[in-house]
Amino acid sequence: MHLMLLTAPTPRTYPAAAVVTYHTLHTRRTHRIVPIFRWLDGEGCRVQLIDRELTFLKSAHSVDAIQRAVYRLSDRLSCDLTETENAFVCLVHIQADDRTEAESLLADFRNEVLDQTLRERIRADTELTRNLILSLAFSQTSLVQPEEGK
Amino acid sequence: VTKVRGADEFTAGRADWQPLPYRFERIRRDRVLLTNMVGEHAFVTDDEFNQLAELRLPRDSRLVRLLRAKHIIMLHGEQLPIDLLALKTRARYARLPMFTGLHIFVATLRCEHSCPYCQVSRQSSDRVRFDMSEETALRALEMTFRSPAPHLKIEFQGGEPLLNFPLVRFIVNEAECISSAAGKDVTFVVATNLAMLDDEILSFASDHHLYFSTSLDGPADLHNRNRPRPGGDSWERAVAGIQRVRETLGVDRVSALMTTTRASLGRAREIVDCYLEQGLTRVFLRPLSPYGFAVRTRGSTGYEAERWLSFYEEGLNYILELSATGVDVTEVYASIVLKKMLTNTDPGYVDLTSPSGIGIGALVYNYDGDVYASDEGRMLAEMGDRTFRLGNLHADTYESIMLSDALLDPLEASFTLSAPMCSDCAFESYCGADPVFHHTTMGDYVGRKPESSFHQRNAHIFRLLLERYEADPRARQTFNRWAGR
Numbered sequence: 001m002h003l004m005l006l007t008a009p010t011p012r013t014y015p016a017a018a019v020v021t022y023h024t025l026h027t028r029r030t031h032r033i034v035p036i037f038r039w040l041d042g043e044g045c046r047v048q049l050i051d052r053e054l055t056f057l058k059s060a061h062s063v064d065a066i067q068r069a070v071y072r073l074s075d076r077l078s079c080d081l082t083e084t085e086n087a088f089v090c091l092v093h094i095q096a097d098d099r100t101e102a103e104s105l106l107a108d109f110r111n112e113v114l115d116q117t118l119r120e121r122i123r124a125d126t127e128l129t130r131n132l133i134l135s136l137a138f139s140q141t142s143l144v145q146p147e148e149g150k
Numbered sequence: 151v152t153k154v155r156g157a158d159e160f161t162a163g164r165a166d167w168q169p170l171p172y173r174f175e176r177i178r179r180d181r182v183l184l185t186n187m188v189g190e191h192a193f194v195t196d197d198e199f200n201q202l203a204e205l206r207l208p209r210d211s212r213l214v215r216l217l218r219a220k221h222i223i224m225l226h227g228e229q230l231p232i233d234l235l236a237l238k239t240r241a242r243y244a245r246l247p248m249f250t251g252l253h254i255f256v257a258t259l260r261c262e263h264s265c266p267y268c269q270v271s272r273q274s275s276d277r278v279r280f281d282m283s284e285e286t287a288l289r290a291l292e293m294t295f296r297s298p299a300p301h302l303k304i305e306f307q308g309g310e311p312l313l314n315f316p317l318v319r320f321i322v323n324e325a326e327c328i329s330s331a332a333g334k335d336v337t338f339v340v341a342t343n344l345a346m347l348d349d350e351i352l353s354f355a356s357d358h359h360l361y362f363s364t365s366l367d368g369p370a371d372l373h374n375r376n377r378p379r380p381g382g383d384s385w386e387r388a389v390a391g392i393q394r395v396r397e398t399l400g401v402d403r404v405s406a407l408m409t410t411t412r413a414s415l416g417r418a419r420e421i422v423d424c425y426l427e428q429g430l431t432r433v434f435l436r437p438l439s440p441y442g443f444a445v446r447t448r449g450s451t452g453y454e455a456e457r458w459l460s461f462y463e464e465g466l467n468y469i470l471e472l473s474a475t476g477v478d479v480t481e482v483y484a485s486i487v488l489k490k491m492l493t494n495t496d497p498g499y500v501d502l503t504s505p506s507g508i509g510i511g512a513l514v515y516n517y518d519g520d521v522y523a524s525d526e527g528r529m530l531a532e533m534g535d536r537t538f539r540l541g542n543l544h545a546d547t548y549e550s551i552m553l554s555d556a557l558l559d560p561l562e563a564s565f566t567l568s569a570p571m572c573s574d575c576a577f578e579s580y581c582g583a584d585p586v587f588h589h590t591t592m593g594d595y596v597g598r599k600p601e602s603s604f605h606q607r608n609a610h611i612f613r614l615l616l617e618r619y620e621a622d623p624r625a626r627q628t629f630n631r632w633a634g635r
Contacts, residue, residue, distance in 0.1 A: 068570075068574070071571055071600070072571055072600060073600065074598065074600045074601070075598075075600040115174075115176070116574075118174075118203055119173070119174075119574050122169065122171075122203075123171075123574075126169055126170060126171040126172070129170055129171060130171040132232060133171070133187060133232055133235045133236045133239060134236075134239065136232065136233065136236035137235075137236040137237070137239035137243075138240070
């Protein structure tokens, strides 16, 4: 198992305005948009966040795969990412109405990290072929200009 | 007979296989979508996908044959799949060197309608202030014919362009003179509500082969509610105009588009029936636009996207029901997507292209000489945001406009092959970059895709179409027909 649940659920509530930003390594800081169903509750609604910590071993996962997974699910969760010598530690902030929903989202996140790791491997395994196809595709068009002197 | 190879020749034999570049998406439990570099697709089960990912599919299996045919894998040492994928990739981008086929002339901002969602029209009789001048039109034509595209389409927009019909006539005559010298084909489309259509206009349209694109939102009560005008007879005039054009010029010379408002939601079947009653077989169930009626509020966007998707599914299902009984009717958005999914032809629909269609697909010449990268960019400017204004016909050159940061920055930033989440999305080949939409709704050209209603809407439709294509033989037949048109 590469994934370990290290902490017990710690349900907390924040005013909606308190969840407007988040940080991940090497990503742009952008505005956090609260999902629609939160808005429908009207002003003054309180968004429940449940924090969990997950650890991903560096030998099995890259930081890029974790960041891509966080981005894909960023309408439902956010993450503080730190690293130790052997692992990436994710403090995941999950927007959920109850624990069952939170567990489901956490499972989605773990699966998404695995899928992103697989995507990374497919990209690496097929990179040479992809570059060959693209160079063949555009070599016979006027889109590629020969370099001077060649 | 000796020239016919045995079945063994067509199996993988002893050779191993290797993956070609592919992307995947888990559609639902035990259903994984695979797409290759050019969008050819296959569905596999979780177990099959695991075997593919772990490179342990039996080399003589049915699935290996399927995935080879779909150019998702190939045998070691094969060259043909690489050549074919290169060819298809080139076909996919073939339109790029011949850019800007559509040129939109805003002949006037004046309009006798007062549609609540329209940001651009003016209820005014001030011709000097809101009409395009002949001088501006000539400069716009000069720019139009600088485009590398061999086939040009000039579309007249407004306001209501027929309120400035003398300028429409002037531009058509001038363009015809220039086109013969330039060796380019030009077609003309008038986007009009048809309320001002008269014999003189019809006669000119007949002589110069003008096409008409009009608005028909559905049944009379819905259309007239969406499109108020003096007399409250917008629908009656539109329908009468459609029939006059069909009878005088031919059935193919007029088409209609609908605008979906909140009042349209839940009435998809009535809207389709209305189109068929008017003899219009192409129904475009268009999404809500964020440029007009206050969808800019971020919170309501996703809400509207969900409601619109229900509306779209209701309409598409009804159209498929009708098609199955032999009725000739096409849902235009689905047909655009299916062409991208099932053929190597890119229909060049501006919202579903990457690089984005702004500037490359269309240029807009406003009545005052301002040049915009798209019609949505012009509408945005009317709301006070001039981000997509590229320059002015009286002050800037073709080169300065086409190489302006206002055009190149959003094109580069929104390119889906380098945009977060888009670059590894299995639907990337079908989708597009829409920097104007994301700038409007999220404040940057790329947008945050997990929260983007553009992403939600299109991902939902792609899934819907592919699953229907796989599961429903009748829908598959209809979809193949739409894609082939």
